[in-house]
Amino acid sequence: MADRRIGIVELHEVQATGGGARGRDQRLIRNPRGRDVPESAEPGIGAMAPLNYLEAERFDPEFQRAAQVRHSNRDMRDRVGHKPYTIWEPTGQIQVHIMTIAANKKVVLTHAIEGVPKPQDFRVIESTVDEPQDGQILVRHIYLSLDPYQRPAIAGRHSADRTPLGEGGMPTGETIGQIVTSRHPDFSAGDYVRHFGGWQEFSVVDAASAGTVDPARAPLSTHLGVLGMPGLTAYASIVKLAKVKAGQTVLVSAAAGPVGATLGQIAMQMGARVSGIAGSDEKCRYVTDELGFDYCLNYKSDDYPASLTEIAGQGFDIYHDNVGGRMLEEALGVLKPYGTVVLCGLMSQYNNPDEAKGLYIGLPIMKRAVMKGLVVFDYEDRREEFFDLVAPWIRDGKVRYKEDRVAGIENTGAHFSRLMSGRNFGKALVVIGPESA
Ligand SMILES: NC(=O)c1ccc[n+]([C@@H]2O[C@H](COP(=O)([O-])OP(=O)(O)OC[C@H]3O[C@@H](n4cnc5c(N)ncnc54)[C@H](OP(=O)(O)O)[C@@H]3O)[C@@H](O)[C@H]2O)c1
Numbered sequence: 001m002a003d004r005r006i007g008i009v010e011l012h013e014v015q016a017t018g019g020g021a022r023g024r025d026q027r028l029i030r031n032p033r034g035r036d037v038p039e040s041a042e043p044g045i046g047a048m049a050p051l052n053y054l055e056a057e058r059f060d061p062e063f064q065r066a067a068q069v070r071h072s073n074r075d076m077r078d079r080v081g082h083k084p085y086t087i088w089e090p091t092g093q094i095q096v097h098i099m100t101i102a103a104n105k106k107v108v109l110t111h112a113i114e115g116v117p118k119p120q121d122f123r124v125i126e127s128t129v130d131e132p133q134d135g136q137i138l139v140r141h142i143y144l145s146l147d148p149y150q151r152p153a154i155a156g157r158h159s160a161d162r163t164p165l166g167e168g169g170m171p172t173g174e175t176i177g178q179i180v181t182s183r184h185p186d187f188s189a190g191d192y193v194r195h196f197g198g199w200q201e202f203s204v205v206d207a208a209s210a211g212t213v214d215p216a217r218a219p220l221s222t223h224l225g226v227l228g229m230p231g232l233t234a235y236a237s238i239v240k241l242a243k244v245k246a247g248q249t250v251l252v253s254a255a256a257g258p259v260g261a262t263l264g265q266i267a268m269q270m271g272a273r274v275s276g277i278a279g280s281d282e283k284c285r286y287v288t289d290e291l292g293f294d295y296c297l298n299y300k301s302d303d304y305p306a307s308l309t310e311i312a313g314q315g316f317d318i319y320h321d322n323v324g325g326r327m328l329e330e331a332l333g334v335l336k337p338y339g340t341v342v343l344c345g346l347m348s349q350y351n352n353p354d355e356a357k358g359l360y361i362g363l364p365i366m367k368r369a370v371m372k373g374l375v376v377f378d379y380e381d382r383r384e385e386f387f388d389l390v391a392p393w394i395r396d397g398k399v400r401y402k403e404d405r406v407a408g409i410e411n412t413g414a415h416f417s418r419l420m421s422g423r424n425f426g427k428a429l430v431v432i433g434p435e436s437a
Contacts, residue, residue: 104129106200107412108170113154116351116421122413129202132183137207139177141197142435144409145224146173146416146428151350159375170198171416174229176213176220177203178437187212194223199412201432218391220435225258225427226394226401227387229376234263234320235386236379237342239270241372242318246271249313251331254322254347255296256283258401258427263320264293265399266390272318275311277327279422286425291400305330315339323347325355332363341371351420402426 105124113121132138149158150171156164165171175197179189184207187193195210197203213223225231237259238244250267254260255276264274264287275295276287284296295311297304308330315336321328324346335341341364349355364371379386393399404426406415412430419428 104200104202105409106170108168109165111167117417119414119417124410130204132181132204134183135206136183136204137179137187138181138204139193139197140180141175141177141201141432143176143221143224144173144430144432146419148347148350151420172196173199174224176223201409221429226262227391230258231262232379232383232386233259233376234266236376237320237344237374238263238267241342241374242340244270244272248272248317250274250318251316252320253277253327255287260322261291265291269393308334320344324349329363332367335367335369338368341369342374344374403429405429405431407431
C-alpha cells in the first residue's frame with residue numbers, strides 16, 4: 001500500500017452516519033464537535049468530518065498531492081445522502097473523504113438595516129459549502145475582520161458595492177483562514193490565506209483572489225489590522241499622500257482605532273508630533289499613555305472643540321480625517337495655511353447618510369489647504385513595502401496595536417453593532433475558529 005497513513009474505506013462498505021460516513025470495519029468515535037467519525041488503525045486518518053479531515057492533512061501534508069486519481073462518484077454521492085465528497089484513489093484502493101461542511105454557519109441580514117446596526121438585524125443560518133472546482137480553494141475561516149466600510153456596503157452606498165443587501169444577504173468581510181482543500185497548484189491544504197470570505201465559517205473561492213499569509217512573519221490576526229488593510233490605509237495616508245516629514249505636526253480622528261492609531265505611530269517614527277481625537281477618556285488615555293501621542297482630545301467632553309484650538313498652537317501641518325462632517329470642519333479650522341488634509345472615512349455618516357452636509361468650502365480656501373482623497377485599494381502593490389517598514393517596529397515594541405475580539409460567528413452581528421456605534425476599542429475581529437485545527 002502506497003500510503004497507509006490515509007484512511008482506506010471500500011466503497012461498497014460506506015454508509016451514511018449523520019454528518020459523515022464510515023466503513024463497516026471501523027469503530028465509531030466521537031470527535032470534539034460531537035459527530036460520529038470513524039477511527040482508523042492509525043492516528044489522524046480516516047477523515048470523515050471537517051475537523052478530522054484537517055487532522056489527516058496535518059498528519060500528512062502530502063495527502064492531496066499523493067493522490068494520482070481523483071473523481072467524484074454520483075452513485076457514492078447518493079449513498080451518503082447527497083453530500084459533496086471526494087474519492088482519492090492513489091493505489092487502486094479507494095480512500096474516501098467526505099467533504100461535507102454540514103455545519104457551515106453564516107450570518108445574514110434579517111431585513112434591510114436602518115441607522116445604527118443592531119444585533120437583531122442579523123441571524124445565523126446553516127448552509128452547505130460547494131466542493132471546490134479546478135482553480136478554487138475551500139477555506140476554514142479563523143478570523144473575520146469587521147470594518148466600517150461594511151456598513152455602506154450593506155446599504156449599497158460603497159464605491160465598490162452599489163447593490164444594497166436585503167433580507168438573507170450575507171455581508172462581505174475579509175478573513176484569515178486555513179485551506180482545507182486546494183484545487184490550485186500554487187496553494188496547499190494547511191496554507192493560511194487572506195481573502196474576502198464573508199461572514200461565515202467556510203468559503204469556496206477562486207484561489208487567484210486569495211493571498212497566502214505566513215504565520216511566521218507576524219501573528220495571523222495582525223494581517224487584518226495593524227499589518228493589514230487598516231495599517232496599509234494609515235501608511236498610504238501619512239507616507240504616500242501627506243508625505244509626512246520630521247518636525248511636522250499631525251492630527252488624526254478616531255485615533256484609538258486601527259487606522260488612526262497606526263497612522264499616528266508611523267508619523268511619530270518619522271519624527272512628527274502627533275495629536276488625536278477620540279470618543280472617550282479611556283481611549284484618549286490609551287492614545288497618549290500607551291501609544292505616545294502628545295495630546296488626545298475627547299470630542300464628547302464639554303471643552304471640545306475649544307480644547308482643539310488650545311493644543312493646535314500654530315496649527316497642524318496634516319489632518320487625517322476618519323469621521324467627516326463637523327469634525328472635519330473643526331479640524332480645518334486648526335490647520336496651518338497650506339496644510340494637507342487626507343480624506344479617508346465618514347464615520348459620522350455611514351449609519352445615516354442624511355447626516356451628510358456639504359463642507360463650507362470657504363474653510364479650505366482660506367487655509368489654502370491641499371485635500372486628498374484616499375482609497376486603500378490603490379495601494380495594494382505597496383503592501384510589502386508597508387509590511388517591511390512597520391512589522392519590525394511592531395516586533396521592537398515601537399508600534400503597538402489593540403484588538404477588540406469576540407469569539408463565535410453567532411456574535412458577529414452584535415460585534416458589528418458595537419463597531420458602528422463607536423463602542424469598539426481596537427481592531428474589531430471575530431474569532432471564528434482555532435488557528436490550528
Ligand atoms: N478610504 C479608505 O480606503 C479606508 C480604508 C480603511 C478605513 N477607512 C476609514 O477609516 C476610518 C477608521 O477605520 P478603522 O477601521 O480604524 O475604524 P475604528 O477606528 O476601529 O472604528 C471607527 C471609530 O470611529 C469613531 N467614530 C467617530 N464618530 C463616530 C460616529 N458618529 N459614530 C460611530 N463611531 C464614530 C469611533 O471611535 P471614537 O470613540 O473615537 O469616536 C469608532 O470606534 C473609518 O471611517 C473607515 O471607513 C477608509
